[in-house]
Amino acid sequence: MNEETRQNLALGLISVRDNQSSPVAPGVTQLTLKFVNVCFVAEPSQDRWVLVDAALPRQEGKIIAWAKRLFGDRPPAAIILTHGHFDHIGSALALSRHWQVPLYAHPLEFPYLTGSQPYPPADASAGGGVISRLSPLFSRGPYHFNEVLSPLPEDGSVPGLDSWRWLATPGHSPGHVSLFRQEDKTLIAGDAFVTVQQESLGQVILQRTRLSGPPRYFTQDWGQAFESIKLLAQLAPAMATTGHGPPVGGALLTNGLEHILNHFHADHMPKHTFMH
Numbered sequence: 001m002n003e004e005t006r007q008n009l010a011l012g013l014i015s016v017r018d019n020q021s022s023p024v025a026p027g028v029t030q031l032t033l034k035f036v037n038v039c040f041v042a043e044p045s046q047d048r049w050v051l052v053d054a055a056l057p058r059q060e061g062k063i064i065a066w067a068k069r070l071f072g073d074r075p076p077a078a079i080i081l082t083h084g085h086f087d088h089i090g091s092a093l094a095l096s097r098h099w100q101v102p103l104y105a106h107p108l109e110f111p112y113l114t115g116s117q118p119y120p121p122a123d124a125s126a127g128g129g130v131i132s133r134l135s136p137l138f139s140r141g142p143y144h145f146n147e148v149l150s151p152l153p154e155d156g157s158v159p160g161l162d163s164w165r166w167l168a169t170p171g172h173s174p175g176h177v178s179l180f181r182q183e184d185k186t187l188i189a190g191d192a193f194v195t196v197q198q199e200s201l202g203q204v205i206l207q208r209t210r211l212s213g214p215p216r217y218f219t220q221d222w223g224q225a226f227e228s229i230k231l232l233a234q235l236a237p238a239m240a241t242t243g244h245g246p247p248v249g250g251a252l253l254t255n256g257l258e259h260i261l262n263h264f265h266a267d268h269m270p271k272h273t274f275m276h
């Protein structure tokens with residue numbers, strides 16, 4: 001069995017929300033594909049939109065079809081990657097070529113996106129459920145996006161989206177970023193935290209809402225991951241879409257973030273990991 005076959009077996013997981021969209025906030029639409037979300041973000045006053053993240057491989061047809069439904073033939077101004085894990089970049093190159101638009105990511109993700117370095121091995125013993133045990137089958141790259149990849153602007157601006165800012169939220173990966181719109185406190189959190197317990201196959205299939213720390217098997221630095229969630233909680237987001245699970249807002253989001261921070265060691269980190 002080659003790597004891709006094994007990975008596809010592991011990814012035979014399709015959530016009950018596959019190919020369904022959910023409104024998040026004005027101009028912000030989350031689309032769930034298998035067990036991963038991408039996000040369409042429009043800047044209505046300027047007639048522009050961007051795609052955040054690019055799902056698993058071979059999802060480009062569905063993403064293009066949804067984009068047509070939402071924006072007609074208008075291509076996005078950019079594709080922004082919250083980080084470079086396989087489940088967020090799988091269709092990135094195909095989409096970038098189709099729309100002739102650049103991919104943007106934080107420079108600290110570049111080694112994994114420009115062929116120089118794979119992500120560290122997944123932690124199969126991270127616990128939380130069967131997906132952790134399957135995680136060594138997941139692709140770790142590196143990926144070869146050199147021709148279309150650009151660094152996110154250093155000033156925190158988001159290409160194509162004037163009312164949004166990106167924030168460094170490292171930990172799950174070194175160059176992980178989140179996007180925030182101050183005017184209505186909408187947050188796109190990538191995998192900094194998620195709204196379904198991502199390690200559990202049952203929870204992923206049902207997409208039962210439960211705020212949870214970053215997917216454990218791929219998280220590189222737990223100390224940074226904690227600080228990043230603290231930073232996001234301090235923004236007091238009103239509504240959040242994350243890489244996995246349904247959009248969450250209001251008290252569920254506020255209390256959920258507080259709960260993660262208060263129980264980070266006990267409930268959200270692998271048992272064998274110590275923060276330094």
Ligand SMILES: [Zn+2]
Binds near residue numbers: 085
């Ligand atoms: Zn990830």
Ligand SMILES: [Zn+2]
Binds near residue numbers: 088191
């Ligand atoms: Zn993910």
